[in-house]
Amino acid sequence: MHYFDHCASSPPQEEVIRTMAEIMAKHYANPSSLHRSGQEARNLLERARLVIAGLFPGTAAADWLFTSGGTESNNMAIAGAARSLGRRGKHLITSAIEHPSVYDTCKSLEREGWTVTYLPANEAGSVSADDVEEALTAQTALVSIMHVNNETGTIQPVGEIGRRLKERGNVLFHVDGVQSIGKVKVDLEECRIDLFSASAHKVGGPRGAGLLYVRSGLQLAPVYRGGGQERNLRPGTENVPAIVAAAKAFRLAVESQAERADRMYALRERLLACISAIPELVLNGSPDVAAGGQAAPNIVNFSYPGMKPEVIVHMLEKHQILASTKSACSSKSDEPSRVLLAMGLPRDRAASGIRISFGDEHGEAELEWLCGMLRKVVHKLKPLERKEG
Structure with a gap:
């Protein structure tokens, strides 16, 4: 076939499969436990976070959250930022070509009183940076534009959009990077990206593991409630085997x-x-x-x-x-x-x-x-x- x-979804790499199986067999303790086995699992978790930060210049390990995948990362980024920034303004800009996890989250925010501008794309599938800039208002708090479109493969001008938003100074920029890591260059610092989503199973990693970059100093409103894991934003026992395997898959993808x-x-x-x-x-x-x-x-x-x-x-x-x-x-x-x-x-x-x-x-x-x-x-x-x- x-x-x-x-x-x-991409086929998992053999090296990633071996890593995940090994961690599942040897490090099954809860990383929040205080005993030695729990702390060994915690060390693996934090080592994986360091690996991820090392792949993206200008980011620190503390800037990266582990999630269940791109859909959750997109929901946490957009809903979390919107609910945190509501007092600044309740206008959001996105595009009509976004993945459902972004598009439907924006539709949900409309029902919560947000105004959302959905920008079209040209016939080549590209959103215009000029259109983004023209759509900005005094109430705009967040812009969410994907990096690579998941249907057409068109690369969006996120670098140009990020630079223009930086000039405004008070508008956050979220980028769905699920289809870009390992395929095209990703430079969060150069593109002035505040929030960035990724998913491991698009790069030969396990399903159920993803990333969310949250720029240092940025506060998101929690979407979930529970324990204090992942900076109180993603409660629940971390899936250590999947996270370590995901970190390896991301590293292999970025390096090649x-x-x-x-x-x-x-x-x-x-x-x-x-x-x-x-x-x-x-x-x-x-x-x-x-x-x-x-x-x-x-x-x-x-x-x-x-x-x-x-x-x-x-x-x-x-x-x-x-x-x-x-x-x-x-x-x-x-x-x-x-x-x-x-x-x-x-x-x-x-x-x-x-x-x-x-x-x-x-x-x-x-x-x-x-x-x-x-x-x-x-x-x-x-x-x-x-x-x-």
């Missing part, structure tokens, strides 16, 4: 990011050329980087207008290829992609989007197989298209 759904990007961009160019040569298919998102586009190296999105995307996914699966339609969190919905609609694409195109996302196990041979199967699947579906038309 050829797995091309890395944006939904540059080499991975070079190799994957070459694969992406090959796939773009393949899809462009199939008349029935149309590419979505940022064009090839060589042509001036801004895109992550591992994601390609295309549509077969007039064809249901699940038909294409199931046909590909029959040919040993696993792909996806939109965000895995939204894939059960029959509605057109909210992201593609927000880019101004026609409804038939937004309703038939397919996402291909690849990883370290893929090379030229796998891409050639994928291209051949795409041509074969489209050829088989063409009569169905004419019949439905």
Whole structure:
């Protein structure tokens, strides 16, 4: 089976699996316990925090919280910041192309009395820094813009947005970085990011482990209640085996990011050329980087207008290829992609989007197989298209 759904979840690395199994077997004590076994578990936890801080210049271990994944990190960052900053102003800016964990949290805050501006994206899937700046008001307390879009792979101008917000001085900046770590360069200091979310299972780590960067000195309102773990923001016994394994996965991903990007961009160019040569298919998102586009190296999105995307996914699966339609969190919905609609694409195109996302196990041979199967699947579906038309 050829797995091309890395944006939904990536295969765990063998080294990460071994680390998690070892910690589970040897260090099962509660890290809040006062006895020696508990303190050994606590030491592992804090060592993992140091590893994470070392990957992001300008951050300290105390700035990083461990969570259950990107969704929880996004919820904690946005809701926690909003409820902490309510007296400063109750206006929030985000985009219409955000992951559901951001988009739906903003919708929830609207019901709590917040005003939210949802910025559109251009046809390449990019939010404009000018639009962000123009949307700012005296009441704006928080801006939340993702780094890499999870459907199209388009890289958002978070560096430019962060610099402009810094000039304002009183607006916090949250970035959903779930799809960017290990794929594109992440510099929290240079981009003036105050809050940053990440998830381990997107980089070969375990599910149920994530990160939230909270800039030093920034106070969030607790979303949960309970014990005092994770600076009183994420109560509950820490999952030490998953956290240590996640730290290893993040380290491996960041350290190999540059080499991975070079190799994957070459694969992406090959796939773009393949899809462009199939008349029935149309590419979505940022064009090839060589042509001036801004895109992550591992994601390609295309549509077969007039064809249901699940038909294409199931046909590909029959040919040993696993792909996806939109965000895995939204894939059960029959509605057109909210992201593609927000880019101004026609409804038939937004309703038939397919996402291909690849990883370290893929090379030229796998891409050639994928291209051949795409041509074969489209050829088989063409009569169905004419019949439905």
